Amino acid sequence: MLLLDCPYCGRRPEIEFRCGGEAHIARPPEPGTIGDAAWGEFLFYRTSPKGVHAERWLHVHGCRRWFNALRDTMSDKIIATYPMGTPRPALPEAGP
Amino acid sequence: MRRFSLGTLLSEAFKGHQGWERQWRSPEPKPAYDVVIVGGGGHGLATAYYLAKEHGLANVAVLEKAWIGGGNTGRNTTIIRSNYLQEESAAIYEHAVKLWEGLSRELNYNVMFSQRGVMMLAHNTHDVQSLRRHVYANRLVGIDNEWLTPDEAKRFCPALNTSPDIRYPVVGAALQRRGGVARHDAVAWGYARAADALGVDIIENCEVVGFQRDAGGAVAGVETSKGEIAATRVGVVAAGHTNVVMARAGLRMPLESFPLQALVSEPIKPVFPCVVMSNTVHAYISQSDKGELVIGAGTDQYVSYSQRGGLHIATHTLEAICELFPQFSRLRMLRNWGGIVDVTPDRSPIIGRTPIEGLFVNCGWGTGGFKATPGSGHVFAHTIATGEPHAINAPFTLDRFRTGRLIDEAAAAAVAH
Numbered sequence: 001m002l003l004l005d006c007p008y009c010g011r012r013p014e015i016e017f018r019c020g021g022e023a024h025i026a027r028p029p030e031p032g033t034i035g036d037a038a039w040g041e042f043l044f045y046r047t048s049p050k051g052v053h054a055e056r057w058l059h060v061h062g063c064r065r066w067f068n069a070l071r072d073t074m075s076d077k078i079i080a081t082y083p084m085g086t087p088r089p090a091l092p093e094a095g096p
Numbered sequence: 097m098r099r100f101s102l103g104t105l106l107s108e109a110f111k112g113h114q115g116w117e118r119q120w121r122s123p124e125p126k127p128a129y130d131v132v133i134v135g136g137g138g139h140g141l142a143t144a145y146y147l148a149k150e151h152g153l154a155n156v157a158v159l160e161k162a163w164i165g166g167g168n169t170g171r172n173t174t175i176i177r178s179n180y181l182q183e184e185s186a187a188i189y190e191h192a193v194k195l196w197e198g199l200s201r202e203l204n205y206n207v208m209f210s211q212r213g214v215m216m217l218a219h220n221t222h223d224v225q226s227l228r229r230h231v232y233a234n235r236l237v238g239i240d241n242e243w244l245t246p247d248e249a250k251r252f253c254p255a256l257n258t259s260p261d262i263r264y265p266v267v268g269a270a271l272q273r274r275g276g277v278a279r280h281d282a283v284a285w286g287y288a289r290a291a292d293a294l295g296v297d298i299i300e301n302c303e304v305v306g307f308q309r310d311a312g313g314a315v316a317g318v319e320t321s322k323g324e325i326a327a328t329r330v331g332v333v334a335a336g337h338t339n340v341v342m343a344r345a346g347l348r349m350p351l352e353s354f355p356l357q358a359l360v361s362e363p364i365k366p367v368f369p370c371v372v373m374s375n376t377v378h379a380y381i382s383q384s385d386k387g388e389l390v391i392g393a394g395t396d397q398y399v400s401y402s403q404r405g406g407l408h409i410a411t412h413t414l415e416a417i418c419e420l421f422p423q424f425s426r427l428r429m430l431r432n433w434g435g436i437v438d439v440t441p442d443r444s445p446i447i448g449r450t451p452i453e454g455l456f457v458n459c460g461w462g463t464g465g466f467k468a469t470p471g472s473g474h475v476f477a478h479t480i481a482t483g484e485p486h487a488i489n490a491p492f493t494l495d496r497f498r499t500g501r502l503i504d505e506a507a508a509a510a511v512a513h
Contacts, residue, residue, distance in 0.1 A: 001406045002398075015408055019397040021352070040498040044350040044441045048339045050401045073353075073400045 002071075005081045008063045020056035022046050023068045024088060050074060054088050057081075097293030099204050119285060120292035125299050128326035129157045131480055132318055133333060134304045134341060136160025137169040138280070138466065139458055140333035141287035142473020143480070144296045145203075150474075151481035154295035157327075158288075159320060161303035165284025168335050171435035172466040173358050173380060173392040175371050177214040177275035179234050179241045184491040184503045185444060186237050191488050192471025193274060199470055205286030207278045208385065214275030215244070215253060217374040217420075219264040227270040234272075244269045253370050255421050262419050264377050277371060277382050277390075283469055307345040307455070315345075315454035331456040331480050336401065336436025338459035345452060349459070350497045351438045354395040356463050357405040359414075359432040361424070363387030377416035389424065391417060395437065395463060404434040437463050441497065443506035447476055447489040456480050457494065 002014040028034050028042055047053070053073050058066050070079040070089065080089050098104065098117060108115055131147055133140045136158045147153040158164075176196055178189035200206050218224045227243070234241035246258045249269040258266045288298055299322065306319035307330070317326035334341045336353045368383035380392040393413035396405045410432055418425040440446060440460035445468070447458045458476045461468060475486040485493070496502055 001408050014406065022399075036498045036500075040350075040500075041348075044497040045348050046350070046352050046399075047348075048352045048399050050337075050340050053399055055398060071398070073398075074402060076398075076400055076402050 002076060002078060004057060004069065004078060006059045006062060006065075007067050007081055007083045008065055009059060012059070012062060016059060016061040018058045018060045020058055020066065022048075023054040023056045052079065052091060056084075097204075097289060119289040120298055123297045123299065125157060125159075125302065125320070125322050125325050126297065127324075128317075129297070130155040130327065131329045131331065132156075132325060132327040133158045133331045134318065135333040135335065136164035136284075136288075136298060136300065137167050137333065137335060138165065138283050138287065138469040139335075139461070139472045139476070140331075141165075141284055141291055141298070142469050143331060143333060143458065143476045144298075144473075145287045145291040145294070146474045146477035147481060148291055148294035148296050151477060153481055156291075156295075157297045157299055157325065158291070159302045159304055159318070159325075160298070160300045161321075163300050164288055164298060165281055168435040168437065168465065169280055169284045169469075171358065171433055172280055173382070173390050174277040174280050174384075174466060175214060175275070175373070175380065175382065175392070176209070176278060176467040177272050177371075178239055178467075179214070179216070179230055179270065179272045179275070180505060181230050181233050182444075182503050182505060183233075183237055185505055186234060186239055188445075188471055188475070188488050188492070189468055190237075190239050191474070192468045195470035195474060196278065197274075199278075199283075199286070203286040203290045205282060205289060207282045207286050209276065209278040210385075211274050211276040212370045212382075213252065213271055213273045214371040214373065215249060216270045217249070217266050217372065217376070218268040218270070219266065219374065219376045223376055224268050227268070231270050239272075240274050241270055241272050244271050253368070253372055255368055255423065256372065257420055257422055264419070266420075275371065277384075279385075280466060283466075287473070304341060305344065307452075309452070313453065315452055328454050329456070329480055330454060331458060331476060333458045333476070335459065335461065335465070336438050338438050338457065342450075342457065345455060347450060347452065349457075350441055350446075350494075351460055352399050353401060353436050353438050354398070355400050355402060355405040355434040356395045356437045357393040357410050357432065357434045359391050359393065359410055359429050360384070360388040361391070361427040362430050364389070364427065372420070374416065374420065377419070379413050379416035379420065381417055381421070388430065389427065395439075401436050402434070403436060437461070437465075439463070441506070442502040442504045444503040445472070445492050446494050447472065447492045448479055448485050448494060449483075450494060
């Protein structure tokens with residue numbers, strides 16, 4: 001089970017949270033004008049990287065607020081959590 | 097290939113079983129093939145077999161980055177059924193069940209397919225309505241599925257707790273008698289042996305790291321950890337790593353990869369005659385011929401390639417198992433593992449062409465691909481050999497995520513399936 005650092009409540013176990021999938025996907029401002037391929041891309045296509053993944057989490061059994069997290073999908077290690085609306089933080093320098 | 101028969105078994109028995117040969121070769125890759133299959137799981141090996149058997153394409157290589165059948169083929173809970181709601185899904189899974197029914201004879205390899213029945217439990221009004229709808233839909237397209245009362249369910253599976261006092265009492269069940277289980281390793285080995293005998297090269301420890309394209313953009317070959325291999329037709333069948341492989345061809349996919357867990361108990365005497373599934377309390381269970389109870393748990397909620405899941409996911413399933421089968425609460429669990437499953441937005445697979453000429457993909461089987469192995473390989477081989485999809489996989493295009501013509505088993509099953 002993951003331990004997530006909620007920016008508002010601090011470190012809590014994963015069962016208090018819901019994962020909301022990939023972060024930083026912006027809804028196209030004019031859906032009617034972009035065509036089916038771009039709309040399909042927005043709805044269905046995800047990065048699912050083998051490596052660092054930016055994703056949304058909801059502290060559903062806590063403060064009920066959304067935040068973003070960077071997590072390594074190989075080790076499941078949480079690298080950083082950050083509030084909604086802030087840009088994706090730079091990765092820390094690789095340690096020894 | 098030396099055929100297995102009672103005669104060969106008897107003659108080997110008198111010679112101390114010293115004469116059995118390797119079941120498939122371990123060749124070095126040739127510089128070029130007609131078709132390269134990326135991924136040596138059940139689906140990839142089945143594809144190679146049917147390419148050679150039905151389409152006369154024997155100059156085929158299966159490239160596997162580790163060992164064959166070591167991924168999801170060897171990690172699933174081996175359940176086989178075809179009682180899907182949507183007609184497109186029912187057609188492809190039923191195609192697979194019909195191939196399963198003759199597979200041991202076809203491959204001359206005992207895949208231990210056992211049609212012991214798959215029973216899906218209903219615990220509330222929604223389950224009853226949903227499962228009865230499945231029963232009616234299946235019967236309309238000629239797939240067996242029947243509705244059982246709790247007493248009938250108890251008679252079919254005596255271990256089941258049908259007491260009205262449990263948290264989620266059993267109020268009915270849908271039973272597909274032709275469903276069952278098979279030995280998953282034997283499926284990979286059987287297909288590998290049969291494909292190898294037809295001339296297919298199975299190359300293990302060979303990871304595809306890139307794709308070569310010709311001047312027109314079509315596929316010209318693959319770059320691997322064992323060098324370059326030319327091929328004008330490449331089929332990617334890489335399950336949870338499809339995203340990773342396709343990214344090497346510069347393509348994004350409508351897939352997310354999640355860990356899915358399973359576990360087995362210590363072996364006990366035969367106590368469990370069928371397969372029981374419950375989507376509501378999320379548990380599925382059967383007993384292997386070795387005696388272990390084989391239990392399937394859910395996926396984690398986040399994308400991961402770690403091949404292990406959270407303990408609370410397995411715990412949740414075991415709590416459900418112990419409520420439905422209180423006698424199993426005394427059993428110890430022997431092993432727990434995870435596999436990485438590639439899940440599409442509509443929970444239906446993608447089998448067909450890609451935007452790159454000559455590059456084909458068979459992926460998105462999510463949490464339920466094992467049951468489809470023969471059917472999936474059969475129609476994918478047709479697609480690669482002819483360049484056009486088989487009627488059965490024609491609806492399962494990548495393009496449906498642009499057109500919106502989804503095959504929505506996600507809504508139909510309401511859970512991973």
